Each structure stands twice: as C-alpha cells, then as structure tokens.
Amino acid sequence: MSQTPAQPDPTQNDKALERGLNRSMLGKLAVVVVIMFGFGYAMVPLYKKICELTNINVLNTRDEDGGALRNSQVDKTRTITVEFDSNSQGPFRFRPMKNSMDVHPGEINQIVYEVVNKEGRTVEAQAIPSYAPKQATEFFKKIECFCFKQQTLTANESREMPVVFVIDPDLPKDVKTITLSYTFFEIHAPSAIAPAMPNKGT
Numbered sequence: 001m002s003q004t005p006a007q008p009d010p011t012q013n014d015k016a017l018e019r020g021l022n023r024s025m026l027g028k029l030a031v032v033v034v035i036m037f038g039f040g041y042a043m044v045p046l047y048k049k050i051c052e053l054t055n056i057n058v059l060n061t062r063d064e065d066g067g068a069l070r071n072s073q074v075d076k077t078r079t080i081t082v083e084f085d086s087n088s089q090g091p092f093r094f095r096p097m098k099n100s101m102d103v104h105p106g107e108i109n110q111i112v113y114e115v116v117n118k119e120g121r122t123v124e125a126q127a128i129p130s131y132a133p134k135q136a137t138e139f140f141k142k143i144e145c146f147c148f149k150q151q152t153l154t155a156n157e158s159r160e161m162p163v164v165f166v167i168d169p170d171l172p173k174d175v176k177t178i179t180l181s182y183t184f185f186e187i188h189a190p191s192a193i194a195p196a197m198p199n200k201g202t
Contacts, residue, residue: 074106075169082167083179084111090186091119097160105169113146113161115184117153124187125151132179139168140178150187 080103084096093116103109117123127147131137142148146161153159167178 073169074104076104078105078173079103080105080167080171080175081177082109082111083177084113085179085181086113087181087183088115088185089183090125090189091117091123092125092184092186093118094182094184103167105167105171108143108164108166110162110164111180113163113182114158115151115153115161116158117156120155122155123153125153125184126187127151127182127184130181130183132181133175135172136175136178139171139175140180141166141168147182 081100082103083100084098086094086096088094093114095114097112097114101109101111113127115125129142129145129147131140142163142165144162144164146163151159151161163180165180
C-alpha cells in the first residue's frame with residue numbers, strides 16, 4: 001500500500017516568511033540609521049556655513065592675534081567720531097588714555113581711563129557717564145565698564161579701567177560725533193573738621 005508523501009507544515013512556512021520579513025525590515029532600518037547619522041553629522045558644518053553666508057547667529061569673531069572682538073554686523077559705510085571727556089570730584093587724577101577715536105556702527109571698541117588716588121588713604125568712588133548729544137544715549141551700548149560698580153582705590157593707587165562699547169547701527173544718520181563723559185567722585189568723603197574755638201576768659 002503506497003504512502004501519501006508528508007505535507008509541509010504550514011506553520012514552518014509562516015515562520016520562515018516572517019524571519020525573511022524581519023531581516024528585510026532590519027536591513028532597511030540599518031540603512032535609515034546610517035543615513036540619519038550622516039545627515040546629523042553633516043548638519044554642523046552646514047549650519048556654520050549658512051551662518052557665515054547669512055550672518056545669522058554670528059555675534060563676533062576673535063582676531064587672529066587674540067585681540068579685541070570684532071562684531072559681524074559692522075556698518076563700514078559710516079564713521080562716528082567718539083570723543084572722551086573726564087571730570088573728577090575728590091582726590092583723583094582721572095583721564096582717558098585717548099581723546100577720541102573713529103568707529104563704525106556695530107564695531108566693538110575699547111577705551112581705557114586712568115585714575116590715580118592722590119590721597120594716602122583708601123578711597124571709594126563711583127563713575128557716572130553722560131552723553132552728548134542726548135539722543136545718542138540709547139544707541140551707545142556699553143559691554144564692560146568701570147561705571148557698573150563702585151571702585152575701591154588704596155592709598156596712592158593707580159589703575160587703568162577699560163570701557164568696551166559698541167554704537168548701535170540704528171543711530172540716527174545725522175549724528176556724526178558722540179561725546180562720552182565720566183564724572184568720577186568720592187563716596188562718603190570725610191567731612192572737614194571745624195577748628196576748635198579758643199576759650200574766652202571770663
């Protein structure tokens with residue numbers, strides 16, 4: 001009596017098909033991961049290049065010699081003359097190291113003021129800035145300034161104090177010159193002692 005050949009188990013066929021589909025899906029996922037990794041890696045230099053071309057999110061760059069910062073939004077079509085002035089109230093010699101400088105709006109610049117305490121005692125002082133013309137006040141942006149806090153000078157101390165600033169490019173076109181003036185004054189200056197009156201005999 002002839003025997004009927006064994007029929008393949010349909011369950012095993014399904015499992016084999018499922019394994020094939022899984023391997024195919026895994027391969028596709030691996031390709032996607034590689035592509036995404038490559039795209040993410042390429043985005044960093046691409047973003048930097050776009051920023052360089054459009055000047056977006058690029059605030060400043062450092063000079064090759066490590067010097068002053070230079071803003072990327074400099075308006076080189078305009079030149080503003082900034083004059084520096086100083087006044088002092090107290091035992092100080094106080095002056096800017098330069099009387100003036102020509103700057104471009106958007107350019108980061110620095111001026112240094114020198115102060116000397118001529119007293120043989122410690123002195124606390126404060127600097128107050130003022131601007132001319134008045135309309136330039138809101139366009140004169142100080143990044144660093146000794147006027148931001150009180151200064152304590154020891155007896156006969158000499159000190160150089162920087163001001164880092166930038167002129168806003170929105171400065172009105174008719175303003176060609178800005179004067180920055182500081183008044184440097186002593187805080188809690190000692191009161192003069194009145195001379196003692198001689199006793200009168202009775």
